[in-house]
Amino acid sequence: MTEFPQLSLHVPEPAVRPGGQPDFSNVDIAKAGSVPRPEVDAAPETIRDLAYSIIRVLNRDGDAVGPWAGSLSDAELLTGLRHMMKLRAFDARMLMAQRQGKTSFYMQHLGEEAVACAFRKALKKGDMNFPTYRQAGLLIADDYPMVEMMNQIFSNERDPLRGRQLPIMYSSKEHGFFTISGNLATQYVQAVGWAMASAIKNDTKIAAAWIGDGSTAESDFHSALVFASTYKAPVILNIVNNQWAISTFQGIARGGSGTFAARGLGFGIPALRVDGNDYLAVHAVSHWAAERARRNLGPTLIEYVTYRVGAHSTSDDPSAYRPKTESEAWPLGDPVLRLKKHLILKGAWSEERHVQAEAEILDEVIQAQKQAEVHGTLHAGGKPSVRDIFEGVYAEMPPHIRRQRQKAGY
Amino acid sequence: MARMTMIEAVRSAMDVSMERDDNVVVFGEDVGYFGGVFRCTQGLQAKYGKTRCFDAPISESGIVGTAIGMAAYGLKPCVEIQFADYMYPAYDQITQEAARIRYRSNGDFTCPIVLRMPTGGGIFGGQTHSQSPEALFTHVCGLKVVVPSNPYDAKGLLISAIEDPDPVMFLEPKRLYNGPFDGHHDRPVTPWSKHELGEVPEGHYAIPIGKAEIRRQGSAVTVVAYGTMVHVALAAVEETGIDAEVIDLRSLLPLDLDTILQSVMKTGRCVVVHEATLTSGFGGEVAALVQEHCFYHLEAPIVRVAGWDTPYPHAQEWDYFPGPGRVGRALAEVMEA
Numbered sequence: 074m075t076e077f078p079q080l081s082l083h084v085p086e087p088a089v090r091p092g093g094q095p096d097f098s099n100v101d102i103a104k105a106g107s108v109p110r111p112e113v114d115a116a117p118e119t120i121r122d123l124a125y126s127i128i129r130v131l132n133r134d135g136d137a138v139g140p141w142a143g144s145l146s147d148a149e150l151l152t153g154l155r156h157m158m159k160l161r162a163f164d165a166r167m168l169m170a171q172r173q174g175k176t177s178f179y180m181q182h183l184g185e186e187a188v189a190c191a192f193r194k195a196l197k198k199g200d201m202n203f204p205t206y207r208q209a210g211l212l213i214a215d216d217y218p219m220v221e222m223m224n225q226i227f228s229n230e231r232d233p234l235r236g237r238q239l240p241i242m243y244s245s246k247e248h249g250f251f252t253i254s255g256n257l258a259t260q261y262v263q264a265v266g267w268a269m270a271s272a273i274k275n276d277t278k279i280a281a282a283w284i285g286d287g288s289t290a291e292s293d294f295h296s297a298l299v300f301a302s303t304y305k306a307p308v309i310l311n312i313v314n315n316q317w318a319i320s321t322f323q324g325i326a327r328g329g330s331g332t333f334a335a336r337g338l339g340f341g342i343p344a345l346r347v348d349g350n351d352y353l354a355v356h357a358v359s360h361w362a363a364e365r366a367r368r369n370l371g372p373t374l375i376e377y378v379t380y381r382v383g384a385h386s387t388s389d390d391p392s393a394y395r396p397k398t399e400s401e402a403w404p405l406g407d408p409v410l411r412l413k414k415h416l417i418l419k420g421a422w423s424e425e426r427h428v429q430a431e432a433e434i435l436d437e438v439i440q441a442q443k444q445a446e447v448h449g450t451l452h453a454g455g456k457p458s459v460r461d462i463f464e465g466v467y468a469e470m471p472p473h474i475r476r477q478r479q480k481a482g483y
Numbered sequence: 484m485a486r487m488t489m490i491e492a493v494r495s496a497m498d499v500s501m502e503r504d505d506n507v508v509v510f511g512e513d514v515g516y517f518g519g520v521f522r523c524t525q526g527l528q529a530k531y532g533k534t535r536c537f538d539a540p541i542s543e544s545g546i547v548g549t550a551i552g553m554a555a556y557g558l559k560p561c562v563e564i565q566f567a568d569y570m571y572p573a574y575d576q577i578t579q580e581a582a583r584i585r586y587r588s589n590g591d592f593t594c595p596i597v598l599r600m601p602t603g604g605g606i607f608g609g610q611t612h613s614q615s616p617e618a619l620f621t622h623v624c625g626l627k628v629v630v631p632s633n634p635y636d637a638k639g640l641l642i643s644a645i646e647d648p649d650p651v652m653f654l655e656p657k658r659l660y661n662g663p664f665d666g667h668h669d670r671p672v673t674p675w676s677k678h679e680l681g682e683v684p685e686g687h688y689a690i691p692i693g694k695a696e697i698r699r700q701g702s703a704v705t706v707v708a709y710g711t712m713v714h715v716a717l718a719a720v721e722e723t724g725i726d727a728e729v730i731d732l733r734s735l736l737p738l739d740l741d742t743i744l745q746s747v748m749k750t751g752r753c754v755v756v757h758e759a760t761l762t763s764g765f766g767g768e769v770a771a772l773v774q775e776h777c778f779y780h781l782e783a784p785i786v787r788v789a790g791w792d793t794p795y796p797h798a799q800e801w802d803y804f805p806g807p808g809r810v811g812r813a814l815a816e817v818m819e820a
Contacts, residue, residue, distance in 0.1 A: 234587065251555060254579065256575065256579045468593070
């Protein structure tokens with residue numbers, strides 16, 4: 074006999090499953106404007122609270138309040154609104170194109186548009202992002218041509234990646250967008266290496282690493298934090314917590330830590346949690362982190378609290394694992410509507426102009442799609458050559474690949 | 484010309500490369516102040532400063548992952564994996580990242596990195612300090628795989644590897660660091676200072692990746708080997724008196740197939756030797772290519788001599804290691820067939 078009870082395994086469960094009433098009452102949301110804004114050179118140990126709160130700028134009425142407000146002009150906010158609207162329209166068209174069989178796969182950003190769109194504006198030309206598959210906002214907000222993105226999605230004859238990569242795994246060095254792997258978390262530590270290189274060369278450029286809540290469980294996440302904190306690399310370590318990793322709720326990856334941001338504290342890395350659906354807050358916090366990096370003060374970890382309104386990809390159906398109405402219950406609202414409300418309140422925007430902008434943007438997206446489709450879609454029209462399979466594995470094609478290419482008839 | 488051990492040759496290659504190109508950086512576990520557990524990077528930090536040669540946390544995925552990021556920036560990292568046996572945590576970064584960045588981005592980004600790693604047994608390292616994982620790299624498209632067998636080649640090949648635009652796995656047979664070990668573990672090893680291939684130019688020179696070298700001309704049988712096994716094969720040839728041609732592959736990927744085929748067409752017999760385990764080892768690839776291209780020239784089945792398909796044992800190291808006795812018996816076997 075033992076004095077202890079039998080052991081049992083704890084397997085975390087989300088608060089609600091399909092059929093239940095969505096409930097986010099456990100999400101502790103700080104009042105807009107209530108979280109202080111420290112100086113960028115504040116000692117990490119003095120700002121640990123920021124890892125457990127949520128920095129918010131836009132309040133329920135649409136006002137920008139508190140110490141994090143004011144990082145952008147009205148003109149910049151209008152541009153930001155347009156970027157988010159463009160990304161949303163782009164997503165809707167590409168989702169439809171996937172359903173029409175024009176591509177094999179698509180991943181949308183619905184509900185998370187503010188994160189990458191606002192973040193991009195905190196970076197400068199020459200800085201480098203190491204994105205995941207849900208940061209196309211970085212390209213849209215940097216005015217990367219939509220038609221190029223579509224050529225890639227359709228794997229057509231103009232695909233800049235020659236049909237070799239899954240749809241949406243873009244690459245653009247020119248736009249500070251590292252080639253997306255499709256593998257998870259590997260890019261996180263690569264971003265740290267890029268930032269270390271910039272510091273080794275006494276350059277002024279900084280890097281940004283991206284990861285989702287689920288992938289923080291990968292060991293590369295921890296390697297990245299070790300290297301970033303050891304060498305004080307000029308890198309912004311972004312975690313997009315959209316609550317869901319395909320069908321797995323964020324509690325499985327988070328374990329017993331209070332928040333994902335809190336993971337940075339053990340490494341002595343300043344860690345901030347921000348309302349990911351608040352364009353102004355995302356920008357203000359990213360800008361703060363970018364300034365730290367540029368002043369050689371080292372890495373910053375940011376958790377963007379947001380919600381993945383759509384499916385993970387075109388290959389899953391969220392109604393199988395979460396209540397259909399969950400996204401409506403999400404307490405941080407819709408990033409597009411929130412920024413729109415703010416701009417209308419300030420007199421810089423109106424319902425009419427919004428409707429008009431929607432129509433203009435949709436037209437822009439449709440025009441780009443028409444241009445792209447001239448060069449083919451996955452199963453119709455122009456496509457990359459079979460020769461492209463064999464090119465580019467190495468700078469110089471070795472004899473064995475040349476023999477195989479000849480065998481394939483090219 | 485100077486006399487160098489393989490350690491000194493490898494160090495000299497990094498030194499020459501760092502001197503010529505500011506973008507070359509060297510890091511890894513214990514490589515900075517101390518100069519590496521095998522002392523391959525000794526003095527580099529003192530000479531080039533600690534932002535170009537530094538200690539890394541014990542995190543191979545971190546070492547390789549950061550090297551990939553540095554290469555994307557424009558540096559040329561030459562990193563050390565302390566033992567080849569430690570590379571597994573980095574395997575994801577090596578196979579799915581380093582090897583494919585050029586391809587998947589259509590050349591928008593590239594990955595010119597070198598991963599140096601001490602390889603093979605013979606130092607009583609047991610299962611975690613003796614492995615030869617080269618076939619786990621040759622199976623990955625996008626990598627280059629190099630295994631030198633002497634100081635002269637080690638330096639020239641490492642310089643080529645550092646200058647290469649693609650990722651190179653550079654496996655250094657650690658039993659060869661101090662001399663041309665031929666498998667006779669009960670005898671003292673001749674130091675490299677007494678071997679012609681220990682004579683190494685002090686400056687810059689490059690040996691092209693993808694070219695084999697014939698170490699001994701012969702007409703009776705072709706022995707295909709690399710790394711430590713080149714010296715074991717040469718000893719076996721000497722001891723059996725069989726007139727074998729011994730090919731040192733030097734680079735496994737790309738492979739110098741022409742040199743192998745020309746030799747086998749001449750001899751009609753082939754033995755492939757490596758220290759790594761037999762099943763799915765690189766010898767299987769060589770044997771397949773030889774039968775594919777030379778079937779009608781063969782007078783005997785191709786024989787492979789390799790490590791047993793077991794983990795590398797500690798106490799029974801010399802019963803595991805494919806020494807000159809086993810290679811000699813294989814030579815006799817193909818000659819009798």
